[in-house]
Structures are given as C-alpha cells and as structure tokens.
Amino acid sequence: MTDTKSAELDSFRDSLRRMCAPFGHEYFLRTSADKGNARELWEALGAAGALGVLIPEEFGGGGAGIEELAIVSEETAIAGSPLMLISLSPAVCASMLVHHGSDEQKATWLPGLADGSKVLGFAITEPDAGSNTHNITTRARFEGGDWVLSGQKYYVSHVDNCDALMVVAQAESGPDDLPAGLKVFLVPTDAPGLTKTEISVDVISPELQYSLFFDDVRIPADAIVGAQDGLAILFTGLNPERISSAALLNGISRYAIDKAAEYARTRTVWNAPIGAHQAISHPLAHAETMLAGARLLTEKAARDHDAGVHAGVSAAMAKLSASEAASFALDAAIQTHGGNGMATEYGLATLSGLVRLFRIAPVSSEMLLNHIAHKALALPRSY
Template sequence: MAEIISSSYAARLEREQHLGEVREAARTLANRFPHAYWRECDKEEQYPWDFVKAFAEAGWMGIMMPEEYGGMGLGLTEAAVMLQEIGASGAGMSGASAIHFYVFPPAPILRHGSEEMKKRYLPALARGELLMAFGVTEPTSGVDTSRIRTRAEKKGDRWVINGQKVWSTNAQNATKYLILARTSPRDEKRPLDGMTLFFADMDRKHCDVRVIDKLGRAAVDSNEVFIDGLEVPEENVVGEVGKGFYYLLDGLNPERVVVGMEGIGIGRAALDLAVEYANSRVIFDRPIGKNQAVAHPLAECWMRLTAAESVALKAAELYDNFQPCGAEANTAKYLGAEAGFLACDQAMQTHGGYAYAKEYHIERLWREVRLLRLAPISQEMVCNYISNKVLGLPKSY
C-alpha cells in the first residue's frame, strides 16, 4: 500500500510540475503584450495579429492536436491553463478568443473528419496559418438548434447552402467556415437528426459578412453571415450526413471548461489591478485597502475565483482521463463566469469613478467578461442541465 501511495504522490507531483511549466510559458508569452496593447486593439477594433502570430510560432495553436498533425498532443488541462493565463495577463476575451477559436472549433474535424481532411487542414490550423469561423447560431432559433433554417441541398457531387448565421466569430478574416445546416426536414420525434457539418470556403461571392457592433471584445469580430448559393464539395462534409449536431456535442464539455477558466483568468487580472490600486490610493491619510469595506469584497473575489478554478481543473482532469464530466464542466463554466464578472465588478467599485477611465483598463475587462454569462451557453441553460441531469428534476425546457 505504501508503494502505491508513494507512486501516486510522485505522479501527482510530476503532473503539477508539468502544469506549472505550461503556466509559466503561457504567462511569459502573454505578458509580452501589456494592457495598453489590448486597449489599442479594442479602441481601433483591430484584430490582434501580433499576439496570434506569437502564440502560433510557439506552437500553442495545436496544443490539443495529435503530433502527427503538427500539434503538441497535450490535453484539455494544459489548454485550459494556457487560456486562463492569457485572460490573467490582461488580454481579456480579446486575447482568449483569438486563441480559443484556433483550438476548439476544429474539434469535429479532428474527431469525425476524413483522414484526407485532417491531413489537409489540421497542420495549417496548428501553425496558425488557417483562420476559420464557426456557423451554428441563427437569429430565429436561439438555443433551440433543432430549429435552424439554414439548409444544404445535394446537387450532383456538391452541396449548395442557403441561410443565415449570427455571432460568427472571425468571419471578417476567415478563409474557412464550419457550418451546421439542415440536410433533411426536422422530425418532431428526433429533432436533432438531419443536420450536417460542412467545412466550406468563406467565399465572399456567396457569403455576405456583416460585422455586429457590440458591447465588448471589439478586437475580435462577431458577425452576421448571409449565405446564398454557397457550394461545398462532397469531400468537405464532416463525418456522416445528418449527424452534425451530435459531432458538436463532443466539444461542449471541453469548451465549457476553458470558458470557465478564461473567466477566472480575467477575474484575476481585474483583482490584481484592484489590489494594486487599493494599496496605493490614499484617502483620509490611509490606503483605501486598509478599510474592510474595500478589503473584504476583494478577499471574497479571490476565494470565489480559487473555488471555481478547482472545479474547472477537476473537470479537465476527468475529461483527459476519459471519465464523464458533464456536471463538473457545466459547473466550471457557471462558476468561472460568475466569479470572473464579480471580480471585475468589484474592481470597478474599488477604483470608484476612475474605473470609467480607460487608462485603468478595468472597464474593458468588465465589458469583456460579461459575455461569458451569456455565451457559449447561458447561465440559465447550465442550471437547466444541473437540475435535470444531476438532480433528476423534470425537464423545464
């Protein structure tokens, strides 16, 4: 028994050392881009290409891709830690999203694409040379994906797609578009059948891309895409026709874990700024951090962030060990988004009126982290999952 315990402890120690090295490397690289860089990207609505290039050159884009396709062959835990450090550097969602959308949207291709498709596209994605957009959400269907109206019709050896997507990230610059479209009518008994994934060219003759003017993360574009007669060859169908929605499900838990970790990272960035300000800002002949009304809320933020991180890392470890992690992944997303937003909001309170001044960077982090309570899944939908799948309560949606 003692030998087993000793071996387990050694493995755990080695794992923690490895994650520490990942953290340090990601942190060092992300910190090369200061708050001022992200403020300028946000102000000018400028895609952070220098940041993306730096991470691509260091190999991070392929962190979860197998080495045979040019990736690092690492797990969800390492990817989650990397994205947390990006958020914590002050990059916020502008930096996290820019890397996130290289790492996770290609997952259906990796798991279900043909070998030819994998060899053709995955190495370019791992090198950061291929930018893709993701088209699932539609303005009329919301979270009920079974009711999407974008359709693909087979014509000879090609498919022709017509429809509309919304909130497609990266579509202003993307050259490829992963699209979910209906290929057969909706069946009330099996509403999620009959949808297919296509890895299409972002052909501007057939894709009218319109940027959405939004609250935050202006550096990374969000778009409406109007698709009219977009042709896709048969070889660019991902997996089997009619099973596209189920392929998307494979990536839901990993994405929820990293979204939670991104929120935690942004919260830590805001907390660091607030603590620095609370120690240096002197009012009534004393630093404001000496007042419990300032100190205690910041302490609570630290505890919430730390607790959320523990759940997220547990979920990532379960996933990497091929264990069920739905409850933990959803919880990580919920708690990470809440803790991150609370920390940013409390940082605003700590700075007082100065929080509205962009030179303090708090308002940018606050605007960007708010997104995570809405997307990629709302907090209410997480509660639906936990109440139904974990607690066994009747389905409410």
Template sequence: MDFSLTQEQIDIQDMVRKFARKEIAPLAAEVDRESRFPSETFAKMGELGLLGVMVPEEYGGVGQTVLTCCLMAEEISWACASTALSYLDHAVLCAHNLACNGSDEQKRKYLPDLASGAKLGAIAMTEPGAGSDVLSMTTSAVRQGDEYVLNGSKTFITNAPVADVFLVYARTSKDAGPRGLSQFIIDRGTPGFTIGEPLKKMGGRGSPTAEIFFRDCRVPAANLVKGENEALGILLGGLDVERAVGGALGVGMTQAALDKSIEYAKQRQQFGQPIIMFEMVAEKIANMSMELEAARLLTYKAAVLCDQGVRCSAEASHAKLFASEACMRATSEAVQILGGYGYMQEYEVERMMRDAKLGTIGGGTSEIQRLIIAREVVKRTM
C-alpha cells in the same frame, strides 16, 4: 487527491504567462479602443504552438490535454479577453473540434494550417432565430451530386471577419429535428458564401464578430464532417471541453481583476491610510479571491474529467457558469475598488467589466447552464 500540475504543465504555464504579459497585455487597450483583431499576436501564438494546443502532433499541433489548454487560456485571458475569445473559437471550437471529428483527409488538409496560424478558424451554429434553441436552426444543406448546396445565415460568429476556415452546422433533414443536422467545412471565398460587416459590441472588441450568409453556396461533399445527419453527436461531444475552457477564460479575467484591485488598494490613500486597510475593501478582495479559487477548481476538475474521457456536462457547466458569473462580480467589484478611476478607460477595469459580460451569454447563457445542471443532477438520482 493531488492538486499539483506536472512539470511540463508548469513549464507551459510559465511560458504562456511570460508571452501573454509581454506580447498580449500591452495591446489589450488598443485592440479594444480600435476594435482591431491582433493578427500579429496570433502569428506569434502560432509559432509558439499555442494555436494547435489540442491538435495531435501528426497534424502539426502539440497534442496537449484539456487541462493544459485551460492553463494557457487562463493566461491569455488574464492579459486580454478579446484575444482569449478569438483563441477559444480558433483553437478549441474549430481546430480541436476538427481534430476530434474530421476524416484523416480533412485533418491533413486543414489542421497544419490552423495549428500554425496560417489559417484562422471559426464555428457557426447560432442563427438569428436560433440562439439558445440552437438545434432548431434552419440553414439548409441539400445534396446535389457530389456537392451540398447551402442556404441561410448565421449570426454572432466570432472571428468571421478574419477567419479562413468555418465549421458550419446546417440542416440536412427537415423532419428529423436535432437529428437532422450536419457539419461542413467551408472555406472563405467559396462562391455564395459572404461575410457581413463586423458587429459593434459592448466588449470583446478586439475579437471580431459578424453575420455570415449562404446563398446557393456549393460545397464539395468531401467537406461534410463525419456523415450526413451526424452533427448532433459532434455538437454534444464537444460541449464539455468547450465549457471547461470557457471557464478558464473567466478564471483568467477574475485573476486579472483581483490583481489590479490589490495593486490599487495597496497604494491608494484615503483618510490617511491605504484603502486596503478598510475592512469593506478587504472584504471585497477576500470574496474575489475565494470565488476565484472556487472557479479555478471547478474548471480544472471539468478539464481533468474531459482528459479522462468522462462525460461531464454538469461539471463543465458548473465551471462555465460559476467562473463567468464570478468574473462578472469580480470585475464589477474591481471598478468599485478603483472608485472614479475605475470608471475611466485608462484604468482598464472598465474594459474588463465590459468584456466579462460575454461569459454569461456566449457558448450557452447562464440560464441554459442552469437548465443543463438541473437536468443532469436530477438524472443522476434516477
């Protein structure tokens, strides 16, 4: 078993790390404070090829692997969790999803702009009444001639206030349950499609979230992805990659919490010595480091399996679940190590702790990840 990265991956990791520390990290506190989407950062990420990380070169992307995407996401997340969240939704849940499932015509029309950052992407599955039980969604799409007419609403949609291209799941067959869903590409500005005000959130405040509404919204049949009632396959086919990269977001934030903790514990003096010398503080650092390593290994393993074309729901859920819960523990311990200063906005770890919470909710809650893992490992014994 070889744990080393290729020279190309090391070079990309180095490039993104430098970019994230120079361009993204300095804005992290501001975008959180002002609930402001860092559009200038996304323009620069587009120029560097980060936004089309898994989009094939023929459609304007850089055609990299899931593992390389995880390395990038980790660096972005280290610098700013909000930016990383919007990045995940744009580059993976929208652009990569379309690269995997779109027709050649759809890919030619949308992917070059998504890869360059000329357009921003979003994905819309969750509804007010269908969260964990997302396959029970009720937003409907009815075919009328060369068009589909959509009615319904979606909620908690990342990037909605700023996105141009939305991948929207809707019900095309009332009686077929999970097999009655289809995916559509919907452009901002389509008549009958409206976007709500940005929602006010605990964390991830630089990544705007909103409800979206469809009222007799007419979409050309050419915007149907794959075929009618084929969205279940699209949805299930993308989950492993999405959860592996979701794990990478937790890894990046955990690394940031650990780095801040060590830096502070080395210089903060109490009882005449740096607090790192106290064993109870050192123990927290050791635990954070151990969990970080485990989260990273689980994430890279899931990513490599995805790159090998192996279905890996249990491994991808291991990565997402463990990394997001380790991240929650690490950011909370970072606040503890910084004491009263950790509780103050100026010292950043309070923001990290607020940002970390989303990892255990978005993209399938921790409880749902446990259900998936249990189901999968039991199935493997049959």
C-alpha cells in the same frame, strides 16, 4: 495528478506568462480599436506551440488536452488580452476535426490550426433558433455532386479573420444513404454566395461579430465533417468551448483582483491604505474565494474531459461559476478604484462588456442551470 505532470503544467504556465507579458491590456485596446484581430499575439501563441496543445503530434500539435489549452486561455486573459478565439478555433473546431474529421480534412487543417497559420470559425447560432439547436433552419441539399447551403447565421465571431467556417446545417439525405439531420460543413469564407455583415456591439474586443447569409453556397461533397456522426460531432466541441471560456473568465478575475489589490495597498486616504478598510478588503477577499472555486471546477472539468469521463455537468458548472466570479471580481475591482475604475488607463471598465457577454455566450447561464438541474439533480425539463 502526478508531481511530474504538475511540474510540466507549472512550467508551461510560466513560459506562457512570460510570452504574453508584452501583450497587455494596452495592446488589447489598440488591436480592438484597429480591428486588428490580435494577430501578433495569435502568431506568437502559434509559434510557441500554445494553440496546438490538444492536436495530435502527428499533425504538429502537442498531443496534450483541454487542460493545457485552458491554461493558454487563462494566461492571455491574466496578461490583459482575453481572446475568445481560443475557445473557438483551437477548442471547438480542432476538437471536432481531431475526433470526426476525415484523413484529408485532418491533414489539410490541423497543422495550420496548430501553428496558428490557419483559423476556423464556428457558425451555429441563428436568429430564430435561440438555444434550441434542433430549430436550426439553415439547409444543405445535395445537388449535382455538391452540397448547396441556404440560410442565415447570427453572431458568428471573427469571420473576417478565418479561412473557413464550420457551419451547422440541416442536411437533406445525401450520398451513400446519408441520413438527413444536423450536420457540420467546412465552408471557405470566400465562397461565392456567402456574405457577411458586421454586427455593432458594445463590447471591446479584437474579435468582431457578424451576421451571415448563405445564398446557394456550393461546397464539395467531401466538405461534410463526420458525416455519419450527425449531431454527436457538436458535443465533441461544446465541452472544450465551455472549459476554455471558463478559463478565460478566470484569467479576467485574476487580472482584475490583482490590479485592485495593488491599488488598495498603495492608495492612501486619511493616512491609511484603503485596503485596510473592510469595505474594500472584504469584497476582494470574496472575489478571491469565488475565483478559487471557479478554478477548481475548471480544472476538474478539463481533467474529466481529457480522461474520457463525461464532462457535461462539470463543464457547465465551471462556465457558470467562472462567469459569476468574473462579474463579481471586475465589479469589486472597479469599486476599489473609485472614479479611477471608470478611467480607460486603469484597464477595468474596458472589460465590462466582454465579461457581461459571457453570461450569455457561448451558452447562457440559464441553459447551464437547466443542464445541471436535469443531469445532476434528475429534475424534469420544461422543454
């Protein structure tokens, strides 16, 4: 990376850190309790151009890449307000539209995604499909010039907060000899026949989870995204999602370690700061080392992706290492605080559910290990 590029990224990070400062962990807890979707932070990020950094300039974006968007994810988390939505609307959905959307779809959606005035959700998970995307049973049939969707999706984030969903479904053969198979469709969240039910989860987050039912939801023929690209469109969005998720986790690690280190420097017991004791200092030093490794892997994955190098393995490694580092760092920070680590005012235990979630979603650690074993080590698959 050139010195100029490095200086630009440092400046971008500094400006983001100042912008995110008012949106700390107290804000995160308040907007989560109010089911407020962190709209104020989202709008501030949009106004600053942070949400559209990987969208081409012709559509109001920054024309940069996932490396810049990863910085946005990381810095919001460092401030104390980690937003999963950054890994979905600007990362997954915008990436798929940039690479596979029609001219009309790009003109309709990308400017709003860039400034934050429009939000897209991503609906792929199903109760019985698990990690096997090929087992998706939501169907799209072509009827009377429209697509008609039927089926169910599970654990779809922030449906209450988005304008439309990018829905993965098994399409029957369509117009113009379109082959059957997995396709992606843009479905408005207010489409007749689409119902949502909130799933109660023990995770503090402004982004709620929903179960969706599609009861013959009718959408126009041009709602399909990247029609001939089929399953390939998904891979355009999945690596950015993993890289952005890793960056968010790195931000949580930084947040937790910084709080713990400050506490260890100032909390005095038996006439000495507790940080002088190796039982306190060593776990934090270990957490710092794990974070450094996770950040390097995340940086490599982002640069691989932006350079057009296949980033599947590096993105998997980044997400895996970042989730393990964040789990260790948060636990060490809580332990450093003793009983205060469980107090809401110290803002640590309130992140436990979210950090644990990222070992399951958006892809489980076990599936990441499977991918690394198969692609990096040429080991056979059991599936």
